[in-house]
Amino acid sequence: xxxxxxxxxxxxxxxxxxxxxxxxxxxxxxxxxxxxxxxxxxxxxxxxxxxxxxxxxxxxxxxxxxxxxxxxxxxxxxxxxxxxxxxxxxxxxxxxxxxxxxxxxxxxxxxxxxxx
Amino acid sequence: xxxxxxxxxxxxxxxxxxxxxxxxxxxxxxxxxxxxxxxxxxxxxxxxxxxxxxxxxxxxxxxxxxxxxxxxxxxxxxxxxxxxxxxxxxxxxxxxxxxxxxxxxxxxxxxxxxxx
Numbered sequence: 698x699x700x701x702x703x704x705x706x707x708x709x710x711x712x713x714x715x716x717x718x719x720x721x722x723x724x725x726x727x728x729x730x731x732x733x734x735x736x737x738x739x740x741x742x743x744x745x746x747x748x749x750x751x752x753x754x755x756x757x758x759x760x761x762x763x764x765x766x767x768x769x770x771x772x773x774x775x776x777x778x779x780x781x782x783x784x785x786x787x788x789x790x791x792x793x794x795x796x797x798x799x800x801x802x803x804x805x806x807x808x809x810x811x812x813x
Numbered sequence: 814x815x816x817x818x819x820x821x822x823x824x825x826x827x828x829x830x831x832x833x834x835x836x837x838x839x840x841x842x843x844x845x846x847x848x849x850x851x852x853x854x855x856x857x858x859x860x861x862x863x864x865x866x867x868x869x870x871x872x873x874x875x876x877x878x879x880x881x882x883x884x885x886x887x888x889x890x891x892x893x894x895x896x897x898x899x900x901x902x903x904x905x906x907x908x909x910x911x912x913x914x915x916x917x918x919x920x921x922x923x924x925x926x927x928x929x
Contacts, residue, residue, distance in 0.1 A: 706853070731917065740817075740903050740920030741856070786855060799846045799907040799918045800871070803855035 700724075701789050703804025710811050716774040718807045720787035723768065727789040731801070732761065732772050735784045744785070745772070777811045784808050815840045817921035819904050824926045826898075834889045834924045836904030843908060845887035846918065849873060850901040859902075862887055891926060898928045 703720045710716045720730075728749060733741035747754045747761040747770065754761045760773040774781055788801040817838045826832045838845065847859040858871030862881040876895025881887055891898045902925075905918045 701855075703855070733920075738822075738922070740819075740905075740922045742920065743917045746917070788856075799844055799861060799905060799916070800858060801856070801918065803857070805853055805855045 701787060701802050701804045703787050703807060705807060706805065707808045708810070710777045710809065712777065712779060712811055712813050714777050714811075716777045716781065716809055716811070717771060718785055718787070718809070719769065719771045720789075720804050721767075721769045722789050722802075724789070724791055724802075725768070726791040727802075728792050729790040730761070730763065730770050731788050731790075732759075733786045733788065733803075735786065735806075741786060774809075777809075779811045779813050782809055782811050817904055817906055817919060819902075819921035819924050821924060822922070824924055826926070826928050828928055829893045830928075831890055831892050832898075832926065832928075834891065834902050834904075834926070836887045836889065836921060837885055838887075838904075838906045838919075838921075839885060840906055840908070840919060841884075842906035842919070843884070844906060845881070846905040846907075847871070847877070847879065847887070847889045848903045848905060848920075850903055850923070856903065859889065891928075898926060901925050 701722045731746035732744045734744045735741040745756050745759050758775045763770045785807045787804040820835045844863050846861040848856040850856050857873050860879040862868035878890045903923045904921045907916045
């Protein structure tokens, strides 16, 4: 079964610190690795995504690091803010044409709390 | 503003009853998806549809049914055959054809179903 394993389950960081969430996968057919951010009572929203031919992608305070040989990728949140407190999901997709655009395999989620 | 509307936000049903969750989108997206979210398990794909009158089973389709009579609508029925229906249900859409890396999933704000 395709799986994406995410850690830690929960993370507490002080304001201004760095939050790091890790994901690992087995399926080498995965070709797209997005991260989603979810606030309580809301649906997830795409935060940042990376392709396997890129080792790092940065958007503002958010950076994805990708290690293809280790089959691991991680989200780094620099200068973490209380407003970043949310649940974060990593995901992966093995594109097979047609409707597989949205067929994502999600990690278990990480609850991030940033203390002021 | 374009988006995905899921209704109702909270739904309560007695065991043994079928219940239908509504999902409407005005993003003009061709593909629509239903995911189920359980604490500590991430999101899992129930059903998906690329075009009207066509849909495919996801990873956990047993006990669920869908229809796609209009491009804008993709209702999900949770039947009495679903053994553990209490969960947070998320509808999503995407617009294939923009390239495999440019068709992110857009989620609604979910329906929390409680069956007792």
